[in-house]
Amino acid sequence: MSYSLAKVDRIIDHYGADAEALIQILLDIQHEFRWLSRETLLHTADRLGLPMNQLYNVTTFYKHFSLVPQGRHAVSVCVGTACHVRGATRLLDRVAQGFKLSPDETSADEKFSLKTVSCLGCCALGPVMVVDGKYMSNPTSNEIAEIVEECE
Amino acid sequence: MSKLTSVSALDELRKDILSRRDPKKTKLSVCSGTGCRAYDSEKVIDSLKSGIKQHGLDDKVDLVTTGCHGFCELGPVMVIYPDGIGYFKIKPDDVDDIITETLSQGKVVDRLLYVDPEGNVITKEHDIPFYKYQNRAVFGSNQSIDPKNIEDYLAIDGYQALATCLSSLSPEEVLETVKKANLRGRGGGGFPAGQKWEATRNAPGDVKYVIVNADEGDPGAYMDRSILEGNPHSVLEGLLIGAYAIGCQKGFIYIRQEYPLAVEHLDRAIEQMRELGLLGENILGTGFNFEISVHRGAGAFVSGESSALMSSIEGKVGEPRPKYIRTSISGVHGRPSDLNNVETWANVPLIINKGVDWFTSIGTEGSKGTKIFSLVGKVNNTGLVEVPMGMKLHDIIFKIGGGLRDGKKFKAVQTGGPSGGVIPEDMLDLPVDFDALNKVGSMMGSGGMIVMDEDTCMVDVAKYFLEFLADESCGKCVPCREGITQMLHILKMICAGEGQPGDLELLEEIAAMTKACSLCALGQSAPNPVLSSLKYFHAEYEAHVNDKCCPAHVCKELITYHIDPAKCKGCGKCLRNCAVGAISGTKKEPHVIDLDKCTKCDTCFMVCPPKFSAVTKLSGNETLPVSES
Ligand SMILES: Cc1cc2nc3c(=O)[nH]c(=O)nc-3n(C[C@H](O)[C@H](O)[C@H](O)COP(=O)(O)O)c2cc1C
Ligand code: SF4
Ligand code: SF4
Ligand code: FES
Ligand code: FES
Numbered sequence: 001m002s003y004s005l006a007k008v009d010r011i012i013d014h015y016g017a018d019a020e021a022l023i024q025i026l027l028d029i030q031h032e033f034r035w036l037s038r039e040t041l042l043h044t045a046d047r048l049g050l051p052m053n054q055l056y057n058v059t060t061f062y063k064h065f066s067l068v069p070q071g072r073h074a075v076s077v078c079v080g081t082a083c084h085v086r087g088a089t090r091l092l093d094r095v096a097q098g099f100k101l102s103p104d105e106t107s108a109d110e111k112f113s114l115k116t117v118s119c120l121g122c123c124a125l126g127p128v129m130v131v132d133g134k135y136m137s138n139p140t141s142n143e144i145a146e147i148v149e150e151c152e
Numbered sequence: 153m154s155k156l157t158s159v160s161a162l163d164e165l166r167k168d169i170l171s172r173r174d175p176k177k178t179k180l181s182v183c184s185g186t187g188c189r190a191y192d193s194e195k196v197i198d199s200l201k202s203g204i205k206q207h208g209l210d211d212k213v214d215l216v217t218t219g220c221h222g223f224c225e226l227g228p229v230m231v232i233y234p235d236g237i238g239y240f241k242i243k244p245d246d247v248d249d250i251i252t253e254t255l256s257q258g259k260v261v262d263r264l265l266y267v268d269p270e271g272n273v274i275t276k277e278h279d280i281p282f283y284k285y286q287n288r289a290v291f292g293s294n295q296s297i298d299p300k301n302i303e304d305y306l307a308i309d310g311y312q313a314l315a316t317c318l319s320s321l322s323p324e325e326v327l328e329t330v331k332k333a334n335l336r337g338r339g340g341g342g343f344p345a346g347q348k349w350e351a352t353r354n355a356p357g358d359v360k361y362v363i364v365n366a367d368e369g370d371p372g373a374y375m376d377r378s379i380l381e382g383n384p385h386s387v388l389e390g391l392l393i394g395a396y397a398i399g400c401q402k403g404f405i406y407i408r409q410e411y412p413l414a415v416e417h418l419d420r421a422i423e424q425m426r427e428l429g430l431l432g433e434n435i436l437g438t439g440f441n442f443e444i445s446v447h448r449g450a451g452a453f454v455s456g457e458s459s460a461l462m463s464s465i466e467g468k469v470g471e472p473r474p475k476y477i478r479t480s481i482s483g484v485h486g487r488p489s490d491l492n493n494v495e496t497w498a499n500v501p502l503i504i505n506k507g508v509d510w511f512t513s514i515g516t517e518g519s520k521g522t523k524i525f526s527l528v529g530k531v532n533n534t535g536l537v538e539v540p541m542g543m544k545l546h547d548i549i550f551k552i553g554g555g556l557r558d559g560k561k562f563k564a565v566q567t568g569g570p571s572g573g574v575i576p577e578d579m580l581d582l583p584v585d586f587d588a589l590n591k592v593g594s595m596m597g598s599g600g601m602i603v604m605d606e607d608t609c610m611v612d613v614a615k616y617f618l619e620f621l622a623d624e625s626c627g628k629c630v631p632c633r634e635g636i637t638q639m640l641h642i643l644k645m646i647c648a649g650e651g652q653p654g655d656l657e658l659l660e661e662i663a664a665m666t667k668a669c670s671l672c673a674l675g676q677s678a679p680n681p682v683l684s685s686l687k688y689f690h691a692e693y694e695a696h697v698n699d700k701c702c703p704a705h706v707c708k709e710l711i712t713y714h715i716d717p718a719k720c721k722g723c724g725k726c727l728r729n730c731a732v733g734a735i736s737g738t739k740k741e742p743h744v745i746d747l748d749k750c751t752k753c754d755t756c757f758m759v760c761p762p763k764f765s766a767v768t769k770l771s772g773n774e775t776l777p778v779s780e781s
Pocket of ligand 1: 336337338339340341342343345365366367368369370453454455456457458491492493494496497598672673674
């Protein structure tokens with residue numbers, strides 16, 4: 001999705017351009033565009049009257065923010081404790097191999113992003129992989145390869 | 153809905169809601185919690201909706217979509233009232249039978265019932281061992297209400313406790329009640345809630361805040377999420393009661409943004425409260441004013457710490473500060489602020505409604521009431537369980553949890569998340585109790601309870617928690633930042649087969665330093681996973697260091713994959729599944745793994761049919777068993 005500063009403005013206005021709502025504003029912008037561009041951050045800093053270094057401070061501290069574009073397909077592997085003891089490390093290896101990505105990486109063609117997440121609340125399925133909202137319990141290398149194929 | 157301007161108007165509304173409901177009417181309570189959604193519960197619910205309509209059963213049947221029921225292992229789950237029939241693992245294809253058999257003719261669909269390990273079929277949900285031994289005072293309401301409908305909450309006496317407080321108890325009396333109940337914080341530390349409320353109440357200043365900690369940072373737990381998803385009003389009602397007792401007009405809810413369903417249900421609940429006049433000015437005509445704002449956390453474990461959380465609410469980086477002055481004196485914006493965990497708040501309305509005597513009749517001397525645990529890992533019945541404090545770990549894991557999966561042997565249970573420790577088998581008689589768990593080097597924590605079997609490596613588990621903490625330490629103070637990094641480095645070396653003599657002593661030394669010198673509880677408790685596993689599983693560490701052997705066959709660098717020629721029937725399944733072509737062999741002949749090509753991905757081990765179990769992992773000096781033939 002291309003980003004427009006008009007949308008960013010709408011989000012900022014929703015919070016009354018309150019500098020204290022910085023994190024909430026950035027979450028909404030991130031949700032809308034899946035990442036935070038430098039242009040967006042500069043604009044937000046300007047609108048909220050905050051120094052840019054505070055925005056970098058916040059966006060690099062909290063894990064959810066991404067300063068690079070995210071892939072069209074979100075791939076996550078749960079590395080919560082329950083999934084870990086049921087073999088999440090091996091699953092993550094297989095997923096990384098199958099999608100040719102390291103955790104927290106996005107493919108060059110911006111097709112896939114791979115993330116690790118903590119407990120998703122479905123430990124009974126553990127270890128779990130989620131691709132675009134679809135849950136899979138401990139897929140094998142072949143099953144992962146099929147998913148890679150299926151994604152447009 | 154019009155605003156309620158008095159306590160009696162709330163009573164009237166409740167009567168009106170109840171008069172419109174017939175307790176004898178068939179009610180389907182279908183779980184739509186996060187766990188069941190992963191099993192496609194939404195499709196089941198859609199088919200139920202259209203099926204009920206098609207069969208003209210709209211007037212005869214109520215369909216309620218609820219939050220988590222607890223038994224996530226067997227999702228999607230459903231309970232049919234008034235009989236209390238429990239159906240499990242429901243597929244969209246089962247819906248036809250549920251409608252034509254159960255709803256239309258009152259017949260039970262046997263294949264959807266629970267079957268215990270001995271093969272006994274159990275019809276009623278509350279007779280199932282998983283539920284029978286629980287005391288679901290807080291969590292049990294989840295399955296009676298649609299979290300998106302405030303009327304459902306009102307129908308089970310919702311906001312009755314608030315009305316009682318506002319109309320007939322002084323703030324001091326409410327405070328006294330919570331103090332007498334000895335409600336201790338469910339977020340980890342177990343600090344008495346009443347005492348914290350009192351400190352905030354007595355702190356100087358007119359503007360004070362109450363806050364819900366819904367950050368749920370423990371990476372292996374989901375009970376706070378499930379309370380908020382399934383029964384948000386119980387937490388909100390507790391918060392209002394606390395605000396009244398402390399003297400606050402404003403509250404915050406700090407919730408992980410990773411919990412979109414919980415955020416949605418909270419927002420909706422707050423909106424409905426406002427419509428009914430349960431938020432805003434002059435609530436129920438009693439002169440009490442209160443507002444709430446929801447603050448989504450952007451993902452930082454350390455921001456669950458009280459001072460860090462408060463600076464996060466102010467829009468800043470959530471790093472802890474030294475607490476010479478506690479947050480109950482100086483918190484958000486330097487104002488006195490009381491922070492409690494989701495589950496702590498959810499207990500408050502119960503204490504007011506059912507009384508101190510009821511609450512203190514449950515639990516042990518020092519730990520009263522119930523506690524919700526996320527019972528997960530290598531246990532048969534994965535799910536959320538609520539037990540009276542004082543229940544033995546053994547009973548939780550074996551009676552409720554149904555013991556270990558796949559007939560494996562129990563090894564340890566981990567409580568307290570990254571701040572907690574592992575508890576070995578000979579200590580399973582321990583009761584869940586704040587003080588008893590602290591004594592053995594673990595802690596109650598927020599409720600993660602991870603069961604581990606013989607295939608779990610304790611060194612790997614310690615490494616896992618330290619990896620998490622190294623990532624999450626804010627880095628503000630050196631002992632935590634460097635202590636964790638150095639301990640992790642040693643553990644990584646040990647797991648890679650490069651452990652040195654003296655490593656274990658060094659680990660203990662760094663652990664002691666980190667514990668003693670870190671600023672916040674993240675650093676202070678970070679050594680617990682290492683120290684507890686070193687204490688109870690020392691031999692396993694020694695095997696890694698001295699024999700370069702991982703007895704549980706987990707540490708990748710210390711194991712190799714082999715196919716036992718005596719067991720391999722040459723079915724070729726592993727060969728077809730190996731992504732790197734490391735397996736060779738002809739049909740019906742034993743296959744062989746080329747160790748130079750093998751990436752140790754575990755796939756062959758997973759896919760080799762259980763009747764053969766030919767793929768074997770070896771470590772240290774282990775060799776393939778000599779075949780009997
Ligand atoms: C690093 C760190 C993370 C924490 N994370 C949480 C959390 O996710 N949820 C929570 O309720 N308490 C968490 N706590 C504990 C809180 O600081 C605080 O003690 C608690 O919310 C108080 O509520 P309670 O007294 O009702 O338990 C954390 C503490 C530390 C040091
Ligand atoms: S103990 Fe760790 S997390 Fe806590 S303030 Fe120090 S560096 Fe930050
Ligand atoms: S562990 Fe993985 S890479 Fe090694 S032989 Fe088995 S399937 Fe192939
Ligand atoms: S730990 Fe992975 S879903 Fe709970
Ligand atoms: S989510 Fe359905 S039972 Fe837990």
